[in-house]
Amino acid sequence: MQPSFQPLLDDVCTSLSRDELGMDGIYLYGSIARGDAVPGVSDLDLSLVLSESPTPQVLEQLEAVRRDIERRYPLVTKVDFDIGSRAQVLAAENKYxxxxxxKHHCRCLWGNDLALRFERFRPSLDVALAVNGDFESVLTAYLARIARAETEQQRLVLQREAARKLLRATQVLRPQDAVTWPQTLEEHVALFVQAYPMKVTEVAFFLFEARNPSAAAEKFAVRLEAFLAWMILEQR
Known part of the structure; x- marks a missing residue:
C-alpha cells in the first residue's frame, strides 16, 4: 500500500467493521489497490460484502459512514461503496x-476473503457481459443525471464517472479470441482501438473526460448518446 493512504484504510476498516453493520469482508479496488493512486485526485473504491442482505437501516448507516469518510479525507476526491451479501457473492449465477x-480486481482489507473460494478466471466475453452488460441502462441514467446537475462541479463529477463506465463497458465488444484483460482505463482504450481503429477519436475524448472532465454539458451528452447508440447496435 502507498503509505499516504494507509491511515485512511485503517480508519475505513475500523469504521466499517462495527458489529451492527454485519460486515463479512471489506475489499479495495481501483487505483489505490493497484498502488498508483494520486493524492487529491484518486477515488476510494470499496466493495463491501455483508453477512446478510442489508436492511434499509444498515444501508442508511453505511451511507452515513461513506459521507463521513469523504468529508474527513480530502486525500480522495470521492468514496464509492459497492454493496452485496455473502450469499450473492457465492451464488452460482454470480460467478462471472x-x-x-x-478474484481479479480486489484486495481484501478486512474479514473473510471470499476471493479464495474461486479459481482464477480466463478472460472471456462471459466475464465482460457479467461485469458491464448493464452499460445501456447505466449510461442512460448518467445522461439524465448530468442534465439535472445543479452545479458545474456535480456535472463534471458525473461526466467523469460516465466516461469511466463507458470505457470499461467497451469490453462487451471484445473479440472472442482476445487473451488479455485490461486493468487501467488506458489499457481498455488500447484493446478497444485494436478492434475498432476508426473509433480512436471518439474513445480518446472519453479517456480525457475520465481523467480531466471539462467538456460542456451539451457536447458531452451528444457524444455519449452517439457512442452509446453505436455500441448497442454493434453488440447486437
Missing part, C-alpha cells in the same frame, strides 16, 4: 460477476 471481481 462477483466471483471474477473479487
Amino acid at each position: 460477476s462477483w466471483g471474477f471481481w473479487l
